[in-house]
Amino acid sequence: MVPHVVSRWPVWLFRWRAAYTPGASVRQKTWAGMSRAPLWGIVGTGPLVCRHSSSTSSRAPEVMLTHKRYPVQRLPFSVVSEEDLAAFERMVPGRVITDPEELEASNVDWLRTVRGCSKVLLRPRTSEEVSRILRYCHERNLAVNPQGGNTGMVGGSVPVFDEIILSTALMNQVISFHDVSGILVCQAGCVLEELSLHVEQRDFIMPLDLGAKGSCHIGGNLATNAGGLRFLRYGSLHGTVLGLEVVLADGTILGGLTSLRKDNTGYDLKQLFIGSEGTLGVITAVSILCPPKPKAVNVAFLGCPGFAEVLQTFSSCKGMLGEILSAYEFMDAECMQLVGHHLQLASPVQESPFYVLIETSGSRAEHDAEKLSNFLEQVLGSGLVTDGTLATDQRKIKALWALRERITEALSLDGYVYKYDVSLPVERLYDLVTELRARVGPLAKHVVGYGHLGDGNLHLNVTAEAFSASLLGELEPYVYEWTAGQQGSVSAEHGVGFKKKDILGYSKPPEALHLMQQLKALLDPKGILNPYKTLPSRA
Amino acid sequence: MVPHVVSRWPVWLFRWRAAYTPGASVRQKTWAGMSRAPLWGIVGTGPLVCRHSSSTSSRAPEVMLTHKRYPVQRLPFSVVSEEDLAAFERMVPGRVITDPEELEASNVDWLRTVRGCSKVLLRPRTSEEVSRILRYCHERNLAVNPQGGNTGMVGGSVPVFDEIILSTALMNQVISFHDVSGILVCQAGCVLEELSLHVEQRDFIMPLDLGAKGSCHIGGNLATNAGGLRFLRYGSLHGTVLGLEVVLADGTILGGLTSLRKDNTGYDLKQLFIGSEGTLGVITAVSILCPPKPKAVNVAFLGCPGFAEVLQTFSSCKGMLGEILSAYEFMDAECMQLVGHHLQLASPVQESPFYVLIETSGSRAEHDAEKLSNFLEQVLGSGLVTDGTLATDQRKIKALWALRERITEALSLDGYVYKYDVSLPVERLYDLVTELRARVGPLAKHVVGYGHLGDGNLHLNVTAEAFSASLLGELEPYVYEWTAGQQGSVSAEHGVGFKKKDILGYSKPPEALHLMQQLKALLDPKGILNPYKTLPSRA
Structure with a gap:
């Protein structure tokens, strides 16, 4: 399983991994008001905190152990013993991994920002094997980190300390x-x-x-x-x-x-x-x-004169494309400049303050093309859109999608990146970008907004030459407070994991956080399942 | 609120209500194996069990009190006192209903099969008022029956004993x-x-x-x-x-x-x-x-030579109609005979073993009509469909829908009806009807199957001249066991309420029922919210 994680991501992501350390940027500020010394003091005093491994990976700098970077304390779970390993070997014979080299990729998240020090990874094949493992761990008070493909964005899929990694890799039927x-x-x-x-x-x-x-x-x-x-x-x-x-x-x-x-x-x-x-x-x-496979896919790429027009185009397209609309993405002019500058991708339409990518998926190619073409005629005629191009063949479709999909890559090449992924009411979606741009002024190189407009999901990114505490101070908690002020979500699609558990209060009322804790206590009274994640540490 | 319930249902439903007593048919068998005497003995001995009200409604026979018909015992909740009524009056002034005539329609379900004897109905306008009411009831250990439009099918929306009815009727903004x-x-x-x-x-x-x-x-x-x-x-x-x-x-x-x-x-x-x-x-x-409003709606009504062809037509139509498909309903030949015989509705296509109603909803009328017409051409040409008609105007669309929607009415006019609403894997959906037909033989007048095939939801109905214990014995638990054997659901869309809580075990494993009880205990430790419903009485 592990080689997949490494080999299937494109090359540029490795560059980006090295340049981007969102955990540090986000957390330092979030915890700025806390008394840090005692927590850091406690971490490392127990017998179970592991030392840096002697990984010799040459592709990227070694990732700091999570408990060294963050103020987190190991909970009093048992430590895996030789007897435990022997018991696991009886449960999943030949599928108990203890080799440090093999464990390395499962201890580190794919963004290379957090790192645990688990000593054992188990590879069950059946639910019954998972059941036996958990029953045993529950009795022994051993913490368990369930792990799928380890592609999460918030440090939820790797251990924080020495949790047993329970991999689903062989449950693939x-x-x-x-x-x-x-x-x-x-x-x-x-x-x-x-x-x-x-x-x-x-x-x-x-x-x-x-x-x-x-x-x-x-x-x-x-x-x-x-x-x-x-x-x-x-x-x-x-x-x-x-x-x-x-x-x-x-x-x-x-x-x-x-x-x-x-x-x-x-x-x-x-x-x-x-x-x-x-x-x-x-x-x-x-x-x-599973939905039926669409027989036709089309993509239009449009330039809009303002964000109001992006919204009106969305309304118009929902009406005219209706059931065949399958994506409505947007990006601002600075995004286009970045993909142009860093990736040499040329805009297929004339320069505009905003760009929109619309995808249709339908069951009749000629019907879909006709709908799209009528829609384009209207939005061009009414001035909502100033320029546009339509792709029906696979090659051009991919080229248009690249403009949107490779923004992340371009950002990583621009310097240090502060990344936010929020949900907002669509009509206020871009205001956050505008206001933040004015707020940070020359402290930032770029403040850009793009994302899944159709889902109300903004990816807000700020770049600078290097990490800057003063810039971070301008960004946080401002971004979270602004989002909360709009009843938005501070985690739209990436989840909570280890990294966002202490900012949930911006989007969830105390009663909801309390109910989350109650549900956790009901279903996992010993707290052995994926500890240190998802739930606020101080609720 | 209450008059709505009565006035907005079509006239035929009132006839149906009188003829159909599903609760009796289902429950008698389900509880046949239990020792009934002690439970019935206990019911009625407490001070709180209410007498039949003296309702003078002339439109239908009086409905038997739930605790008289079913072996259910009142739990030790407090009884509403004069002090409680005064407290409620302070919380929702002028919106505390205690008049028995006004309460009547909220004590009886719309199918007229179950009946509580609540003495008070509250009509809050805001969440804060609901909060005050529940906080008070929680402290006083008073049971509460939340009630919306009282249109449920399983006795979930009316009190079983004297629960306070908490109506949402004035929370309508x-x-x-x-x-x-x-x-x-x-x-x-x-x-x-x-x-x-x-x-x-x-x-x-x-x-x-x-x-x-x-x-x-x-x-x-x-x-x-x-x-x-x-x-x-x-x-x-x-x-x-x-x-x-x-x-x-x-x-x-x-x-x-x-x-x-x-x-x-x-x-x-x-x-x-x-x-x-x-x-x-x-x-x-x-x-x-809310999805965008479709600009065009079409309906096709088709005859199929067998259930295999009904399934193949569904596959074909998912492929060819794709994103515009909005309904795929089916009915068997006996359903058509019943709507013909009792309601004088004529089939718009030639006599067939099965009929299918397909609805499309899309954003371009001519595209949708063309897709439908091409699809019809194919299924007619390949023999999947033997005859068909297509409606694009509102009047004919309604007439075609009536054939499907009025089956319930036709059944109610055919005699006593045993009704089942189950989910099954589509490929086995009709086998239950065929097998049941063979099983009951001449005991039944009709055994019919129809429903939302696209959702795997079968409405299985059996009619007889009158209620018959021997027929019921052939139907239950056979239908539930058969459904469970296919990993189906014994309640597809109608829920559990009061009537189905003790058959959940056919569709849910003991571990799931246990977790349901745990969640109930966590969120409502005193059990004051809609008691006697949803959860099995003996889990």
Whole structure:
């Protein structure tokens, strides 16, 4: 599994990994008001805190251990003993990994910002094996870090200390697929791209698609409630997932792998686990509804004179394209300058304050092209759009998508990047960028906004020559407070994990955080499942 | 509120209500194996069991009190006192209803099969008022029955004993609607049809539609996780609901009324309350995503030579109609005979073993008509369909829908009806009907199958001249066991309520039922919210 994570990400991401350390930028400020010394003092005094490994990886600088960088204290879990290893060996023979080199890639997140020091990784093949492992760990008070493809953005998929890594990599079997209903049932460790291929051969598609699809596991996608590129069209996993099998902290197997679109027999328990990041149970199998494969895909790339026009174009396109609209993305002029400057990508339309990428997916190519073309005629004629281009062949479609998808890469080449991923009411979405630009002035090189406008999801990025505490002070908590002021979400699609657990209060009231703690205590009373994650440390 | 329930249902339903007593048919068998005497003995011995009211309603026979018909025992809640009424009067002045005539319609379900004997109904206008009421009831140990439009099918919306009825009828304000995103925020007591009109004027539609839309409240829709006519296209409420405000049993207001498509800041708590039928909290306000209003709607009505062809036609139509498909309903030949015989509705196509109704909703009439017409050409040419008709004008569309929608009415005119609403894998969906038909033989007049094939939802109905214990013995638990054998759901869209709580074990494993009980105990430790409902009595 591990080589996948490394090999399937494009080369530029490695450069970006080295340049970008969002954890440091975000956390330093968040914890600026806390008394740091005692926490740092405590960390490292226990017998269990591990030393830096002697990894000789030459591709990037060594990642600092999480407990060295962040003020986090190991909880009093047991330490894995030789007897434990022998017991695991009996449960999953030949699939108990203790070699430090092999463990390295599972101890470090793919952004190379956080790092645990687990001494053992287990590779069960079945839910029963997961059940036996968790029952044992629960009795022994051993902490467990469930891990899928390790592609998370918030440090949720790697251990913080020495948690046992429970990998779903070998739970990769498709259980069934129904050609009529489009319902796929599979184990949690299936790689998203492989599932996509599986169902596409049968004229369906997966209801979600992600940049990390070559590595991420479907179980991990569900555990983090992944958004991604098909969200606008096919909606949330809370709607498309039909059933789950979950192993609870004490080893209980909670069966619920129904292949039914409708089931109103009591509480919809599976919903609890979607987005709970492995802290309430380990998802071991999934039943999910796949939409029919579209026969035609088109992409339009447009220039808009202002953000008001971006919004009006969205309204217009929802009306005229309706059921075939599958993406509505936007980027500002500075984004285009960055991809032009750093990646030599040329804009296919004349220079504009804003750009919009619209994708359609439908069942009749000529109908879709006609709809798009009529729509373009109207928005060009009314001045909402000043210039535009339409792609129907695969090569040009990819080129247009690259302008939007490679913004992250261009940013990483621009210097140190402060990254935010927020949900906001669409009409205020860009105000945050404008106001922040005015606020930080010359402290920043660029303040840019882009993202999934159709989902109300803004990616706000600020670049500077190097990390600057004074710039950070201007950004945080301002960005979070501004977002909270609009009743927005400080984590739109990336989740909470280790890195965002202490900013939840900006988006959730105390009563909700309290209920989260109560649910955690109910389902995992010893707190062994993915500790130090998802829940605020001081709720 | 109450007159709505009565006046907005069509006349035939009243006839049906009188003829159909599903509770009796289902429950008698379910509890046949239990020792009934002690339970019946206990009921009625307490000081709180109420006598039959002296209702003089002339439209239907008086409904038997629930605790007289079913073996249910009142739990030791407090009894509403004069001091309590005075306290309520201070909380919701002028909105404390104690008049027995006014209470009557809220004590009886709309199917007229169950009946409570509540002495007081409260009509709060705000979440704060609901909070004060629940805090008080929690302290006083008073049981509460949240009630929306009282249109539920399983006895979940009326009291079983003397629970206080907490009506959402006056919580009927639209809070906001965003013309760009289509996000509606409103109070829980808004009537679905009124919300539909509100958003349709702004070129959107509600993501759900129901026969009861003229009476049902959006809060009740969510509390029961209503399915309905738009489910195939717009999916589950678990996907379309963006936020909820809920008042917990102890009066805590759990705010979560976000208007965001994406929010990954921790556990998605709202999901707990969708489908929990008011047993975990009272939904007081809702944020929901509305799809754009389709500009064109078409309906095709087809005859198929067998159920295999019904399935193949579904596959074919998903491929060729794709994104514009909005309904795929089926009915068997006996259904058509019944609507012909009892309602004088003529089939628009030649006699066939099965009929299919297909609806499309799209943004370009000519495109949709062309897709449908090409699809019809193919299925007719390949023999999947033997005859068909296509409607594009509103009048004919309604006439075609009537054939499907009025089956229930025709059944009620055929005699005593045993009704089942199950989810099954589509490929086995009709086998249950065939096998049951063979099993019951001449004991039944008709055994018919119809329903939302696109959602895997079968409505299985059996008619007889009159109620027959021997026929019931052939039907149950056979239908439930058969459904469980296919990993189906014994309640597809109607929920659990009072009537189905003891058959959940057919669709949910013991671990799931146990977790349901744990969640109930966590969120409502005194069990005051909608008691005697949703959770198995003996789990």
